[in-house]
Amino acid sequence: MTTGFFDGISKARFEGPDSTNPLAFHHYNPDELVLGTRMEDHLRFAVAWWHSFAWEGGDPFGGQTFIRPWHPLDDMSGARFKADVAFEMFDLLGVPYFCWHDADLRPEQGNYTDNVRTLNEITDYIGEKMEDAGTKLLWGTANMFSHRRWMSGASTNPDPDVFAFAAATVKSCMDATHKLNGENYVLWGGREGYETLLNTDMKREADHMGRFLNMVVEYKHKIGFKGTILVEPKPQEPSKHQYDFDAATCIGFLRKYGLEGQIKLNLEQGHAILAGHSFEHEIAVATSEGMLGSIDMNRNDYQSGWDTDQFPNNLPEVALAYYYILKAGGLTTGGTNFDAKLRRQSLDPVDLIAAHIGGMDVCARGLKAAAAMIEDGSLDTNLAARYQGWNTPSSQAMLESDLESITARVVSEDINPMPRSGRQEVLENIVNRFV
Template sequence: MKTFFPEVSAPIAYEGPDSKNPLAFKYYDANRIVGNKTMAEHLRIAVAYWHTFVGNGGDPFGAPAYERTWDTGSTALERAEHRARAAFEFFTKLGVNFYCFHDRDISPEGANASEYVKNMEHMTGLLKALQNDTGVKLLWGTSNLTANPRYTHGAATNPDPAVMACAALQVKTTMDATKELGGVNYVFWGGREGYETLLNTNMQREMEQMARFFHMVVDYAKTTGFTGQLLIEPKPKEPTKHMYDFDAATVLGFLRQYDLIDHFKLNIEANHATLAGHTFDHDLTIASMNGKLGSIDANVGDLLLGWDTDQYALDLETVTKCMLIVLKQGGLNPGGLNFDAKVRRGSIDGLDLFYGHIGSMDAFARGLLTAQRILDDDLLPKFVRDRYAGYDDGLGKRIMDGKESLTSLAEWAMNHEEPQRRSGRQEMLENLLQSYF
């Protein structure tokens, strides 16, 4: 059988922080116990099929730059088969347990709807066989409802119901494939669910259409027995100017308004959070504090560029803050860390895919270890608890228990001295955080 990554003869091994081997983990030790779970169980790392095996190095200003050994074959279906075999060779040599896909990553779209379904069924069978051979599992599947020109004006929000029907076919087919492959999540990312101008847009109707579509998804999952987690991925600005799933708070508001809040959680992507004008940990916190952080797309963007650059996350402060939130909520299972990242345009070799994943897996491993130390030391968490201790008893507790009114508080303020101002100690806390690195 053809070998697609001959430079890597065995699974990537953990060699420790002193290793200079670029094809070795310095911090990611899958079986190391951190708290009450192994590192692999905490992180649940998945490889993104699209960037890693479908990405061609093209960008808004240039044509494809990669020549992949798996992009060969006389038909689109044959090329998809080679791509799948290359993917599972990569998964096993990298030593990860999960992968994620869009329908159009794993299977050719075909000339018509029947051919699309037939191709998906064929490729689902191949992927299932490869999963059985390797033990690698599907973390989640999703449908690409943005690339085809039919979705120029949206999918579920499109003014033409025929387009929504096409989107329904894709979602149904991909959900069936995800269930068949044992996927434990299904993700929706809005792609073009938004608008460019209100001159031709009925926003209320489009929001109602999107809600109806999601209710149909929930009904279908119940009908077919799909018990995986349903996730929505907030996605601003790309490519539509005004996106209906702009950030975590926007999506949560939508879910509550349309009686969907009990059926969906969120898949938070770092690069999308920053495009929305937030930090990664901000959107993670919004999702987690609402009990809705289901999974994470692990990447970062270039803050000097205005699009979704999907780079490997290497910044220790960023990944540590991420893992603090994950640990505080007790983990991500059945979600995980999907490495929705790609090598740079100039990194043209297949070997570069290993370097990118190794570096970011090491970064998240360090982030996990650092976050656990922070929680064990309890210096940062204690400072925050102490800062709000006034609400644990006395006046503050009476306020939160509903035993005070605006009038009674006004009377209290009239009879007491001006409150003592207290420093937020931001610089001290930033120094403390840095000391862990």
């Protein structure tokens, strides 16, 4: 028996690039081997519970446009119905994973005890559905940014009672994630930052956040949670400045508080753009330090200055993202989570299915393009050639030398280097052959 929400929509199938069916996969074939691994196992797709089922279609200038049977989510019967619809959608798409915040799953109760009670109730229900469906939990997390109690932060809040409420909330969400055999746990500090330095003790707030993250790691080991702890960078919006600005900032923060061996990064394309970076830049920064955990796949509108969370459709961006992921060994416990939402005018259930199908197809095309670039080897060959001078014994010895010795060598050998082309356009042309 179904909910009826997706009546008339069939399970998405792979029909190949010649199909004109907008609700079929043209490029995503789960069993296709890419570099010797099934496509599904490379991409590890996940549906985001928040944008897919909790979002009501508002924006900064207008309210709800989506009318769903569970809106507003004010009782547990609505929460269970929403879960029924979610698992129907997972089945229609054939996705192996999903992700959630606690506030996506259960109604806000106004106090901690009842929030935990309803979270446990709905995750018990979801656990039963997971057993029947075979769909797994990629990660859980706590929403510590929407309710007014979080307006000045969670772990960085000047009020110690808010810190305590945040710690208890994360514990409950870690317990629920562990119960559902989640493969990761994410912390996104949506309000961990400041609006003005005039009322902010930045050092105290950073120290509190560092201690909070250490508490999370300590609790992970205490309960035997085998998943990966992830933090998710974002530079701004809603805070004027957030302490988890970008990948490099997060890595520095984690090293400062002794967490570099315990926590990895969950990177989002839209957040990379807000930070003034490309997605592949953020991935390359994380992989260079061995700290890539998982990705949130979406895109921003380049004509807008805020986080629009649209489904991906830019093939070159997606291909380069997967190129650097594959070069680093691929996603391990992480996956490709669609932290993306419909446009406010896309009102119908079929729009939700079509959006995910399109995003999955773009990711599949990007993955295959990335694999083809790796197999071709031209980018690697050009990169190696650019740095070949560093492979000589004298160049390596220079790194163990000192300024005086290097200066003497420059004088004695009359070193007077001329610039060499970076060949950017040639490299871009190589990429364009595949995308």
